[in-house]
Amino acid sequence: MKKLSEYIADKMRIPKDVIMDLPKVSVCGDKEVYIENHKGLLGYTDSEISVKMNDGIMYICGIKLRIVAIDVGRMVINGNFTGIKYEKIGRI
Numbered sequence: 538m539k540k541l542s543e544y545i546a547d548k549m550r551i552p553k554d555v556i557m558d559l560p561k562v563s564v565c566g567d568k569e570v571y572i573e574n575h576k577g578l579l580g581y582t583d584s585e586i587s588v589k590m591n592d593g594i595m596y597i598c599g600i601k602l603r604i605v606a607i608d609v610g611r612m613v614i615n616g617n618f619t620g621i622k623y624e625k626i627g628r629i
Contacts, residue, residue: 560590562621570597570621572612578604586614593625 561573572588579594580587586597602616
């Protein structure tokens with residue numbers, strides 16, 4: 538059964554990321570990742586960046602990674618990406 542917030546989003550045609558506080562990730566090729574609704578930075582090296590999400594952790598792997606912008610709920614990462622993994626672990 539759908540959560541009430543998901544049901545409302547579907548019926549009112551409101552984006553789910555807005556009403557359910559879900560992360561929104563946009564990837565531009567293998568060069569840039571834009572993350573909205575993150576909950577903070579967990580780890581940062583030039584080969585892996587881990588980002589806390591509402592219900593898990595996102596790992597961005599690559600070469601020469603760097604965070605070019607970060608503020609409350611928004612982050613932009615660039616470099617040469619080799620993979621992106623989302624580990625769902627429940628609300629954290």
